[in-house]
Amino acid sequence: xxxxxxxxxxxxxxGIIAVKDVSFSVDSGEIIGLIGPNGAGKTTIFxxxxxxxxxxxxxxxxxxKDITGASPAxxxxxxxxxxxxxxxLFNKLSVLENIRTVLYREADYGLGDALLRTPKVxxxxxKLYDKSLEYLEVVGLTxxxxxxxxxxxxxxxxxxxxxxxxxxxxxLLLLDEPAAGMNPDECVDLVELxxxxxxxxxxxxxxxxxxxxVVMELxxxxxxxNFGEMLMEGTTQEVQNDSRVLKAYLGEEYANA
Ligand SMILES: Nc1ncnc2c1ncn2[C@@H]1O[C@H](COP(=O)(O)OP(=O)(O)OP(=O)(O)O)[C@@H](O)[C@H]1O
Ligand SMILES: [Mg+2]
Numbered sequence: 001x002x003x004x005x006x007x008x009x010x011x012x013x014x015g016i017i018a019v020k021d022v023s024f025s026v027d028s029g030e031i032i033g034l035i036g037p038n039g040a041g042k043t044t045i046f047x048x049x050x051x052x053x054x055x056x057x058x059x060x061x062x063x064x065k066d067i068t069g070a071s072p073a074x075x076x077x078x079x080x081x082x083x084x085x086x087x088x089l090f091n092k093l094s095v096l097e098n099i100r101t102v103l104y105r106e107a108d109y110g111l112g113d114a115l116l117r118t119p120k121v122x123x124x125x126x127k128l129y130d131k132s133l134e135y136l137e138v139v140g141l142t143x144x145x146x147x148x149x150x151x152x153x154x155x156x157x158x159x160x161x162x163x164x165x166x167x168x169x170x171x172l173l174l175l176d177e178p179a180a181g182m183n184p185d186e187c188v189d190l191v192e193l194x195x196x197x198x199x200x201x202x203x204x205x206x207x208x209x210x211x212x213x214v215v216m217e218l219x220x221x222x223x224x225x226n227f228g229e230m231l232m233e234g235t236t237q238e239v240q241n242d243s244r245v246l247k248a249y250l251g252e253e254y255a256n257a
Contacts, residue, residue, distance in 0.1 A: 001064065003028040003204050004049070004080075004172055009058035011044055018044040020228040021058070026172070031198060031205040033219035035212075035239075037248055041228040042208045043085055046174050049206075050082055051075040063171065081170035083161040085177045085208075091150035095141055095160055098149050099132040102167040135163040138197060154181045159193070166197060172204045173197075179211040191217050216240065224248070 002025035011019040019041045026032055034042050047053045049060060051072040059068045067075055090098050107128060113121045136142055139159040144152060149160060158178050165173055175194070179187050191214055198205055209215045215222065215236075222239045224231040226248040232239065239245055 002026055002061075003030075003063060004206075005059075005061040006045070006049070007059045007061070009045075009048060009055045009060060011041075011048055011053055012056045018228050019048065019055075019225075022225070022228075022230050023058075024223050024230065024233055026204055026206060028171075028204055029202070030221065031194075031207060031219055033215040033222040033236075034206055034208045034225065035210075035215060035222060036225035036231065040225040042225055043176055044228075045225070046082055046176055046206075046208065049075075049174065050080060076168055076170075079169075079171035080174065081165040081168040081172075082174035083158070083165050083176055083178060085180065087154075087157050087161055089149040089157060089160060089164070091148070093149060094146050095136065095149055095152070096129075096132055096145040098160055099135055099163055099167050100128055102164050103128045103131055132167070135166050136160075138166065138200065139163045139193060155186045158182070158190075162193070162197065166201060170201075170203065172206070174206050174208075176208045177210060178207070179209055179214045182211075184213075187211055187214050190214065194218055 005025040007023055009019060009022045010017065022045065034045065036042055044053065048055050051067070051070050054069045059066055061067065062078055062080060065078065067078060090101065093101065107124050109121050109124055133142070136145060139162050141156060141159060141163065144156065149157065152160065162178065179190050182190060194205065195218070197203060207215065207219060220236060222236060223233045224239060224245055231244055231248055232242055234242070
């Protein structure tokens with residue numbers, strides 16, 4: 001049984017069909033690439049999986065449960081976390097606070113405990129602090145815990161987004177262009193980081209990325225989207241050698257050349 005399955009998923013915004021009849025599945029432990037030209041519908045697919053949008057048609061099944069149309073919060077609780085193409089951190093909070101805020105959902109003390117600062121509160125706070133540090137260490141942000149999130153260089157903000165997603169303790173992690181704005185050295189670094197977190201947290205991953213070297217390095221299987229539709233699905237090599245994929249990226253001129 002696949003961990004995630006999209007069955008004939010369509011999303012229309014008024015007259016615009018952003019995603020049309022898309023079906024693919026992801027097995028537990030897999031890392032797949034989701035690629036396609038700008039505006040193809042990739043981020044919309046993530047928004048459909050995470051409950052930001054409700055599919056116009058079709059179904060999404062996760063971990064044996066139909067999550068079609070479920071709320072974003074319940075989908076997080078079911079075990080799906082994501083990062084955003086347009087970084088969405090709490091800019092004015094510190095790096096540490098950005099993670100701790102997420103972990104507070106696990107804190108099971110009430111307002112009374114908090115006001116009186118009971119030993120239970122102190123104990124839980126310590127646990128959350130340690131756990132925050134663990135996630136920040138994994139992504140290599142230990143030296144920046146007190147910095148404001150928006151003071152970090154772009155590449156580190158993307159790593160903080162990854163740490164925040166990990167703090168939600170997901171089974172499935174959706175990464176939307178984690179390498180955007182990174183130079184080749186940072187991309188190599190990111191590939192290592194993604195491999196490490198996949199192993200450490202036993203994750204299944206869907207990776208949207210325009211840096212093809214990163215996709216080819218990480219993803220044995222790739223789904224290609226073009227104009228909202230599935231163009232093809234195949235191994236890294238099949239996708240690399242497919243003339244339809246080159247045409248989608250490079251345009252008709254290439255096809256006619
Ligand atoms: N809320 C919305 N309302 C109307 N149209 C939308 C909405 N969200 C997305 N679209 C449209 O859906 C199409 C797919 O957009 P999407 O952001 O999913 O593409 P993408 O593959 O992620 O592109 P990129 O690589 O540039 O990030 C675009 O034509 C976009 O304008
Ligand atoms: Mg996008």
